[in-house]
Amino acid sequence: MxxxxxxxxxxxxxxxxxxxxxxxxxxxxxxxxxxxxxxxxxxxxxxxxxxxxxxxxxxxxxxxxxxxxxxIPMGVVGPVVVSGGSAEGDYYLPLATTEGALLASVNRGCSVISTAGGADARVTKNGMTRAPVFRVQGIVEAEEVVNWVRDHRDELVEAAEATTNHGKLEDVTTYVVGDSVFLRFVYDTKDAMGMNMATIATGEAASLVEEETPASLVALSGNLCTDKKPAAINAVEGRGRSVTADVRIPRETVENRLHTTPEAIEEANTRKNLVGSAKAGSLGFNAHAANTIAAAFLATGQDAAQVVEGSNAITTVEARDEELYASVSIASLEVGTVGGGTKLPTQTEALDVLGLRGGGDPPGSNADALAEIIAVGALAGELSLLAALASRHLSSAHEELGR
CATH class of the missing domain: 1.10.3270 (HMGR, N-terminal domain)
Structure with missing residues (x-):
């Protein structure tokens, strides 16, 4: 035995x-x-x-x-040309998925983007959040807590940052609901996704709040963070990286490579992604950005449950005189290149394909670059699917690939 x-x-x-x-x-x-x-x-x-x-x-x-x-089967799309604030060059993007036709579709979009000269991408906001909830006796004590937090920001920064060599407390926003006080802490976690870092740092800051005010901590996470749940606050304020990628594609390229017109893609996007999403009460105004984001997360060792926040994306399309303008803006893309699942062997190899394993120089630049490349990949997926819908090729593409 x-x-x-x-x-x-x-x-x-x-x-x-x-x-x-x-x-x-x-x-x-x-x-x-x-x-x-x-x-x-x-x-x-x-x-x-x-x-x-x-x-x-x-x-x-x-x-x-x-x-x-x-x-999970892993494939690759690209190379796609990215001109970002941190990512600059031609990139192959590893994607892990069980959904047939996904990589073929994203790869088609990447090819079109590169033919058009590449996509621009920028991280416009960065901040991992943790939002504890405190109990007070009523609005008078709640006001006391709010005023103390406003007047003692330096002490909160000192308490929080004492727990980490890398994270920086950037902001604390107060919210009052009856006898509940929420404090939404926002951190720059550099190249780490930073959820653990933010939680530990916030725990120390919350202890200080309890010592100095009438507030009693009820839960270190009060769901105003908001982690792994659909939430308007993430769609508006962002969580992790807020990143936008856009591209301008010549009309001739749209017609020859996507087999449709800029006007048809714009109409499909308006009626489907904007009007349809609004009617549904969706927080995501896009075709399937979460598809590419989920596949990239699995390949590179991100927290797969945070695809929920990643789906907070808006796709815009405009038919111009001689070109198509398209963008995808992802409000809350929580990614890192150090820590968590990024240390697993398969995932480190995928990050090596991107040249983004480990900490960046300057700190945070690798995670920024990863966010920019994923956003371009999501944009490629949006373009390809919208074109397939506009040209009525979606079902035939799936049928041809045997899905």
Whole structure:
């Protein structure tokens, strides 16, 4: 009987718990033991799940009760020409997805963008947020808290920044609802996505607020952040990086490469992405920006749940005399090139393809560049899908690719 078999039997007998196996064996053996247990109890064959290409110990910060890896096909689009504030040049963008036709569509858009001379992209705002909620007795105490926060910003900065060598507290905004006071802290987290950094820093600042005011902390996250949920505050104020990419495509290129006209694409965008989204009460006024964002997140080790915020995007299209203008503005794109899933081997390789692994020089420039490239990829996807709809080629494209 192997060590993995023995560990599985101990779990089955109740002598060990699933999360304790790494205390008795190396990480790969612990994962194997969990697979054996699951296979014996469910009749599943986990041979493919267990056939992963990295040391399981490397994943310890990212997963508990590991059994293996969920392997998603990864492709690449591009190269696409990007002229950004931090990204400058030709880039291949790795995308991981199970949706057939997605990469083909985005790749078509990338090709059209490059033929037109490339896309411009800029990060227009940067700030990771955490918003604790405090309890007070009523509006009089709430006003006292608001005034204290306004008058003691330097002390809050000192408390928050004492927890990190990299993060900077940029702003604190107060919100009062009855006997609840919310403080929305905004941080520059450089090349990290920064959620953990912001949470730890805000915890220290919240303790200071409790010491100096009548407020009592109820929850370190009061949902005004807002993390991993559709929220108008993120669509308006942004979270992570707010980034816009745009392109001007000659009319001839639109007609020859996208097989439609600027006017037809503009009408499709207006009626679908603007009017249709408004009628639906959507926070995203785009065709499928989340498709490209999700695939890029999976490939490069971002927090996949934050695609929710990434879908807060507005696509605009204008038919001009001899060209088509198109843009996508993503209000809350939460990305990093250090920390979290970016340290996993597959994801570091994807970041290496982009030349953006690790911290940038200056700090924050790599994450800015990643945001700009993803935005251009999303713009490519928007253009391609809108053109397919305008030319009525969407269903035939999926049929041709066997999806």
């Amino acid at each position: 192997t060590d993995a078999d023995e560990l599985a039997e101990q779990v089955r007998a109740g002598d060990l718990r699933l999360h304790e196996l790494e205390d008795h064996a190396d990480h790969d053996t612990a994962a194997e033991a969990r697979r054996k247990l699951l296979e014996s109890e469910t009749d599943a064959d986990l041979g493919t799940v267990g056939d992963y290409a990295f040391d399981a110990e490397l994943a310890e910060p990212n997963i508990e009760n590991m059994v293996g890896a969920a392997q």
